[in-house]
Amino acid sequence: MAMAENRRRILHYPEDRLPGRCQTLDYAEAVQLTNPKDPQLQGEVDDKYQYSCANIDNRVHGWISFNPPVGFWQITPSDEFCSGGPLKQNLTSHVGPTTLAMFLSGHYAGQDLVPKIRGGESWKVVFGPVYIYLNSAAVGDDPLWLWEDAKIQMMNEVQSWPYYFPASEDFLKSDQRGNISGRLLVLDKYICTDLISANVAYVGLAPPGDAGSWQRECKNYNFWTRADGNGFFTIRNVRPGDYNLFAWVPGFVGDYKFVDVVKITPGSYTELGELIYEPPRDGPTLWEIGIPDRSAAEFYAPDPNPQYINRFRQYGLWDRYTEFYPDADLVYTVGVSDYRKDWFYAQAPRKKEDNTLQGTTSKSVAWFREVHTN
Incomplete structure (x- = not known):
């Protein structure tokens, strides 16, 4: 296989x-x-x-x-x-x-x-x-x-794609669809005063809704692509209709939603120009654990239990939390701990001796130094 x-x-x-x-x-x-x-x-x-x-x-x-x-x-x-x-x-x-x-x-x-x-x-x-x-x-x-x-x-x-041969009038051919393009940039003044290219951002059209609503969409069509290294994107062969344009950028918190409804008509080509995403924040980042990329790949995943021979996704990996933290849950100390080694990839329950499961709570501790200036 x-x-x-x-x-x-x-x-x-x-x-x-x-x-x-x-x-x-x-x-x-x-x-x-x-x-x-x-x-x-x-x-x-x-x-x-x-x-x-x-x-x-x-x-x-x-x-x-x-x-x-x-x-x-x-x-x-x-x-x-x-x-x-x-x-x-x-x-x-x-x-x-x-x-x-x-x-x-x-x-x-x-x-x-x-x-x-x-x-x-x-x-x-x-x-x-x-x-x-x-x-x-x-x-x-x-x-x-x-x-x-x-x-x-x-x-x-x-x-x-889309194929030319389906006879159903509900399957729309390429000339019955539209295309859209643009460039997504990030404005985060706490990182850089200049606009930042939305490198390999996920950009998509989905039915109108709140930012992030595309993740729960299950009754209509959605069309997605990846932006290039400079934030340019093109979404081709979109069925006619009204959509919101959504996006998220690896490395930045939050979901982007273009303010206007995007209307796709047969044979249309829409150029949106430069779109600016301002990630939500109340101030500069003091510390963070991991990378906001919708993946746990950067966190600590231990070797699997040797009694299980796994090929791909490691069965039983979650049970190793109990081995590492049999009595107390993990504590991440900001400035000391390293999320690549000290932050378990999932918040797993602890398995007790009677095989029942006990809920767990991970904690992060930040140490601050008071600075006085005249």
């Missing part, structure tokens, strides 16, 4: 999840292989959530058969119809062999991302199309070439 450069692996058989071949872990989806048909996989953890992927990155995933060398791939050229915006995680491929095309999901979010259709309300959204791609190689060739070929096909499909 392959879904990303750093997430490719030989998977076990579906039967390896049956009683007698595995041990169920803390939740039903996670098992440890105790007697797999392939002895090389002994002790590995299987959990379909290991293969979740952000919408913006979920472009191709699937399977390779080694004998004969055949590939089966699902390509999703656009995520405009997926709920929750670019960072919403969805399931992809997992043991079965299973290949999923998920458009709406409450995973990792809950009821906020479950569409609610009220009495008398009409609702219509076009999901897909997704592209199923099969490829093959000659016996003796490296089967992993099929993954490389699938990535090339994926890029072709992304460039071909």
